[in-house]
Amino acid sequence: xxxxxxxxxxxxxxxxxxxxxxxxxxxxxxxxxxxxxxxxxxxxxxxxxxxxxxxxxxxxxxxxxxxxxxxxxxxxxxxxxxxxxxxxxxxxxxxxxxxxxxxxxxxxxxxxxxxxxxxxxxxxxxxxxxxxxxxxxxxxxxxxxxxxxxxxxxxxxxxxxxxxxxxxxxxxxxxxxxxxxxxxxxxxxxxxxxxxxxxxxxxxxxxxxxxxxxxxxxxxxxxxxxxxxxxxxxxxxxxxxxxxxxxxxxxxxxxxxxxxxxxxxxxxxxxxxxxxxxxxxxxxxxxxxxxxxxxxxxxxxxxxxxxxxxxxxxxxxxxxxxxxxxxxxxxxxxxxxxxxxxxxxxxxxxxxxxxxxxxxxxxxxxxxxxxxxxxxxxxxxxxxxxxxxxxxxxxxxxxxxxxxxxxxxxxxxxxxxxxxxxxxxxxxxxxxxxxxxxxxxxxxxxxxxxxxxxxxxxxxxxxxxxxxxxxxxxxxxxxxxxxxxxxxxxxxxxxxxxxxxxxxxx
Ligand code: ACM
Ligand code: ZN
Numbered sequence: 001x002x003x004x005x006x007x008x009x010x011x012x013x014x015x016x017x018x019x020x021x022x023x024x025x026x027x028x029x030x031x032x033x034x035x036x037x038x039x040x041x042x043x044x045x046x047x048x049x050x051x052x053x054x055x056x057x058x059x060x061x062x063x064x065x066x067x068x069x070x071x072x073x074x075x076x077x078x079x080x081x082x083x084x085x086x087x088x089x090x091x092x093x094x095x096x097x098x099x100x101x102x103x104x105x106x107x108x109x110x111x112x113x114x115x116x117x118x119x120x121x122x123x124x125x126x127x128x129x130x131x132x133x134x135x136x137x138x139x140x141x142x143x144x145x146x147x148x149x150x151x152x153x154x155x156x157x158x159x160x161x162x163x164x165x166x167x168x169x170x171x172x173x174x175x176x177x178x179x180x181x182x183x184x185x186x187x188x189x190x191x192x193x194x195x196x197x198x199x200x201x202x203x204x205x206x207x208x209x210x211x212x213x214x215x216x217x218x219x220x221x222x223x224x225x226x227x228x229x230x231x232x233x234x235x236x237x238x239x240x241x242x243x244x245x246x247x248x249x250x251x252x253x254x255x256x257x258x259x260x261x262x263x264x265x266x267x268x269x270x271x272x273x274x275x276x277x278x279x280x281x282x283x284x285x286x287x288x289x290x291x292x293x294x295x296x297x298x299x300x301x302x303x304x305x306x307x308x309x310x311x312x313x314x315x316x317x318x319x320x321x322x323x324x325x326x327x328x329x330x331x332x333x334x335x336x337x338x339x340x341x342x343x344x345x346x347x348x349x350x351x352x353x354x355x356x357x358x359x360x361x362x363x364x365x366x367x368x369x370x371x372x373x374x375x376x377x378x379x380x381x382x383x384x385x386x387x388x389x390x391x392x393x394x395x396x397x398x399x400x401x402x403x404x405x406x407x408x409x410x411x412x413x414x415x416x417x418x419x420x421x422x423x424x425x426x427x428x429x430x431x432x433x434x435x436x437x438x439x440x441x442x443x444x445x446x447x448x449x450x451x452x453x454x455x456x457x458x459x460x461x462x463x464x465x466x467x468x469x470x471x472x473x474x475x476x477x478x479x480x481x482x483x484x485x486x487x488x489x490x491x492x493x494x495x496x497x498x499x500x501x502x503x504x505x506x
Contacts, residue, residue, distance in 0.1 A: 005110045005488025006103055007160060007461075008468035009476050010127035020082055022057050022118040025050030030061035034097045037061070040222050041101040044155070045108050048118055058086040059104070061097055077128035080104060082120050095163075098224045099127065102159045109495040110488045131424055133387050134470040135164030135228075135441030136463060138455070141171030141239075142260065142446040144206040149452040151219045153459070156496050158223035160467035165220055166295060166441060168230045169208075172238035172257040172265075176207045177231065181280035182244065189239035192256035205256070213288045221290075228347070229289045231281055232297030234267040234274065234331050241265050247273055249309035260447040264302040269327040270311025278338055286342045296335045299349035299370070301328050325355030336362030347387070350375025366438070370395075373426040380433035388426065388440040394419035395466065397458045398445040401501045409458055410448045417506035420465040420479050442466045453499045460493055460500035461486060479505070 006013070027050050030038045038061060042049050050056030064079075075093020078100035089100035103125060112118050136157050138145065154165050169177045175189030191205040208216075220227045237248075238257045245252035249268040257263060267274045285294055303324045306312040316327060328351070336346045340362075347366040353375055361367075361384060368387045369376030376386040389395040391412070400409035401416070424440040442463055449455050468477055483505055493500050 004107050004121055004123075005485040005490070005492060006106050007464040007482070007485060007489045007492075008471035009481060009485075010103065010125045011473050011476060012124070012126040014124045016122040016124075018084075018122045020057065020084060020086075020120045020122060022048065022120065024052075024055035025057070025118075026059050026087075027053050027056035028059050028061065030059075031063045033063055034061045034091075034094065036222060037094060037098045037101055040098070041105065044101075044105050044159075047116065048108050048112075059089065060086065061089045061091075061100070063097075064090045064092045077126075078103075079127070080123070080125040082107075082123045084122070087120070095224045098158070099161050102161060103127065105159055106489075106492050109492040112495070129161065129471045130473055131437065131439030131470050133164055133439030133441070134162045134467065135166050135387070135389075135439070136162055136459070137166035137168055137230075137389075137441055137443040139168040139171065139444060139446040140176050140208075141168060141174045143449055143451075144174065144176065144204070145446075145452055145455070147208070147212045147215055149455070150216055152452075152496075153455075154216070154220045154223060154225050156493075156498060157463065157467075158220075158225050159492075159496070160464055161471050162463075162467055163225055164441065165216075165225050165227045166230060166443075167216075167227055168232070168445075170231045170239065170297075171236045172263050173260070174205045174207075174256060175239040175243070177213075177229070177281070177284070178207060178210055179281050179284050181283075182277060184243035185240065188243040189256060192239075192258045194258060210288060217289060226291045226293070227289055228291050228293045228295055229285055230295035230297055230347075231285070232299065233278065233335060234269065234328065235299065235301035236263075236297060237267050238263055238265050240267065240277075244273075244277070247271055247277065249305040249312060262300045262302060264304045266301055266305060267331075268309060268311055269306055269331060270309060270313070270315040274331075275334065278335060282338050282342055282344075286344065292343075292345055293347055293366070294339050294344045295347040295368070296332070296339075296352075297349060298328070298332060298352040301351065303328075321358055323355060323357075326358055327355070328352075329355040329359045329361075332365075333359050333362055336365055340364065350379070353378055370443070373428070376426065376437070377428050377433065380429060380436040383436070385436045385438050387438050388422070388424040389443055390422070393422040394462070395422055395440065395442050396445065397442045397462045398447070398449060401458075401462075402503055408448065408454050414462065415504070415506050416462055416465055416482075416501075417479055419462040420468070420477075420482055422466060422469045423474065424470065439470050440466070441470075456499040457501055460498055461489060462501075464489060 078091040078096040091097040186207040190207040241254035367379035394414040399414040400407040
């Protein structure tokens, strides 16, 4: 039997030789504590579930009494043994059992012959994650994606033991989050004229209803994926300003942007009206998203407007601050306080470290290091938890797979090799800093990702490469091993109806 294409590679995987044929499907015998996990699993491999018990191979899902994982990852560890008698999955927690079933799902999908017959390798697996934060981000502002696609992606990500969906909900090109007290955010801010098809003067966009969001959150929860919403403040604000022009420094006119880039229209730091807006956004976010985290953005705030605005200058003076960038720090502190009052932990892009000379970074702030590794190194040196997702380390999967005009994507190139090489712990971190590394994620910015099929192509197989960096023990990782698993892993992705890149790895 060829090596099974499990991605990420388990901490321990012993293949014994020999195989277990499954001619009539599986019978699941599970501890009642795992009824949710087995119910989801049945929907993921419906063809593999026995129609009748005669001749079915048992999958026994048992609760173990192990108190904690070796790595202390809140019940995420699991064991699988595949013997001639059947399959045993063991875990102390529901997350661990879900992971067990996802690894088994991969073995089933990769071990299914074209005629449908399933054959599994006899094997023992003992597995546990390296990092607690294993994420993927989707930008649903630059292009709007359906709930069906988001659910498909969450399901596929969870197959790779990823456990965070970072949902980028707002940006210059569209606001996708309903906020009851500010209805124009979606009535106006969710729609833009599409400059690519001006011959039709098409209006494009959309937003997620509360019902849509609940559906995504519930779907993710059943797969042990945390949905972390991002509202990008106080920059990337064209859509907000198109809806509420009085919140900008100049008063407008503004529009929901139909071009891409970084725009100088940001929320006016001198306008007290921005704070009731933030409160209203967070009131609704907290109601809709059970996650303990809220991402407040904070990236790429241009200061030109603030430098010219009498209200912003007056604010600076009244606060006793000296430099305009310190106004962003002041806003960050206000946002963090609002979230703390709601029991949430704020996350910001690494620019939140700037302009903090006077006010400092809010004490529980988590920093997401994206421009490079430096933000993660600096934040962790100051005692802040960090999430590593550097564009210089292959984590931006909107970059092309190869330097070719035939390839979709933009800006730069991130080969599979590059994405595979990412490691959340980077040189220059000491032990105390290393302990603050929560993990990492891949990001898909969607400026040129016009359709979900292209999004899939950009994610895969790089999402698998990054999942391995986030889950597998460092000493278990090798590009050669990943490459050897790619054909089998590709078959698994095909079974998910996932469009994927099939070209060179390096
Ligand atoms: C970012 O890529 N602007 C976080
Ligand atoms: Zn202003």
